[in-house]
Amino acid sequence: MKRRSFLKVVSATGMMIAINPSMINQVLRADDGRLYKSYARVQLLNAEGTPMTEQMLETSENYVFNYPYEGTTTLLINLPNESAKDVSLKDEFGEAYLWKGGVGSRRTIVAYSGICPHQLTHINKKDSFITYRKKGERFEGHVVCDGHTSVYDPEHGCKVMKGKAPQPMASIVLEVGDDNTLYAVGVLGPDKYHEFFKSFRRELKEQFGSKRNAKKEVVSTAVAMRLSAYTQEVIQL
Numbered sequence: 001m002k003r004r005s006f007l008k009v010v011s012a013t014g015m016m017i018a019i020n021p022s023m024i025n026q027v028l029r030a031d032d033g034r035l036y037k038s039y040a041r042v043q044l045l046n047a048e049g050t051p052m053t054e055q056m057l058e059t060s061e062n063y064v065f066n067y068p069y070e071g072t073t074t075l076l077i078n079l080p081n082e083s084a085k086d087v088s089l090k091d092e093f094g095e096a097y098l099w100k101g102g103v104g105s106r107r108t109i110v111a112y113s114g115i116c117p118h119q120l121t122h123i124n125k126k127d128s129f130i131t132y133r134k135k136g137e138r139f140e141g142h143v144v145c146d147g148h149t150s151v152y153d154p155e156h157g158c159k160v161m162k163g164k165a166p167q168p169m170a171s172i173v174l175e176v177g178d179d180n181t182l183y184a185v186g187v188l189g190p191d192k193y194h195e196f197f198k199s200f201r202r203e204l205k206e207q208f209g210s211k212r213n214a215k216k217e218v219v220s221t222a223v224a225m226r227l228s229a230y231t232q233e234v235i236q237l
């Protein structure tokens with residue numbers, strides 16, 4: 001998916017202006033309702049340091065990479081089925097945004113923030129209560145946060161299917177480069193990064209040395225590894 005179109009936004013003076021999403025770094029609401037925040041265009045690498053292509057991603061496997069900050073995780077999945085296109089979603093305040101779908105030859109590759117919008121359960125180096133459920137597992141084909149069993153549909157922008165989560169998981173916008181490698185370029189939908197950094201100071205210090213380290217934006221490259229290699233304990237209830 002290549003997102004090079006310009007967003008139309010209303011400036012502080014009330015004038016309608018057009019901005020290339022790759023050149024901005026703030027939350028924008030586009031005229032089609034997208035809620036989008038641009039970050040650095042970061043190339044995904046596999047655990048060996050090789051630029052990641054679609055073919056390297058095992059179907060239904062849980063992969064994790066740090067984006068858009070060093071201390072925030074993203075769940076990356078190559079779904080078994082083609083994702084939906086242009087899904088209308090709403091945040092908890094009723095603001096609409098449009099999820100365009102997965103990328104890759106079959107539009108099966110999707111990525112979502114590893115922070116649950118219910119009570120901020122999140123994928124971290126010690127444990128993960130958030131997983132994509134493979135065939136044969138409970139809630140097969142869904143992303144589940146076992147903090148309090150919220151169930152999300154990754155084929156439809158991680159909209160909420162069950163549980164107390166008030167809004168979808170934010171999605172990480174991916175692009176496929178000319179050389180067929182994968183990039184993360186921004187975050188679409190309501191993220192919880194601000195609340196996350198406020199709430200988990202001690203954990204971030206333990207895992208990243210300091211909150212400041214954890215809050216550094218990722219630039220250039222990010223390693224996407226299997227969840228089982230990233231975290232000490234994968235928990236499914």
Ligand code: FES
Nearest residue numbers: 116118119145147
């Ligand atoms: S924190 Fe995820 S369901 Fe409650």
